[in-house]
Amino acid sequence: MTRGPVAVLTCDPGxxxxxxxxxxxxxxxxxxxxxxxxxxxxxxxxGGTVTVTAVPIPSDCTDGFNEAYFGRPERFLDPVAVQACSAWSFVAEETRARYVGRIKAALADGSWGARHGALRDAEAYEGSLVLIRSVR
Structure with a gap:
């Protein structure tokens, strides 16, 4: 059993x-x-009294997880950036290549910008990152 507050930074799968x-x-x-x-x-x-708080991801976040690139979709065209996001390693190489191609096409034809372009100017993104805090 722990004493005092416990904090867990995680991703909400929902x-x-x-x-x-x-x-x-x-x-x-x-x-x-x-x-x-x-x-x-x-x-x-x-246990204890638990709070769950969304953690905004800053636009200049340098950690290599998917949502860190919320307003910088070009990062997904860089194999090193994709490799830093561990979930990508669980899909076949051909699938990864096809997915990167989808992102590249959406950037080239302007469809990404039309739907999500405002994210480029956002200071932060509130996605699946949460802080779970428990106090006993």
Missing amino acids: LVRGFWLYECVPLVLDTQARRCPFVAGIADAL
Whole structure:
């Protein structure tokens, strides 16, 4: 048993598919959602008084997780950036190549910009990143 406050920074699997990237790479984000424990399960395990707070992701976030690139979709055209997002490694290489092609096409034809272009100017993005805090 722990004493004092406990904080867990995690991804809420129920929110993963709400990110624009799901339109282009559904198997990657499905994999990510399956790998994350449910927030309710973490809260139950921690016990005590539990709060769950969304954690805004800053536009200049340098951590290599998918939502860190919310307003910089070109990052997904860089193999090193894609490799930094571990969920991508759970799909076949051919699938990864096809998915990167979808993103490249959406950027080239302007469809990404038309639907999500405002994210380029956003200071932060509130996605699936949450802080679970328990106090006993």
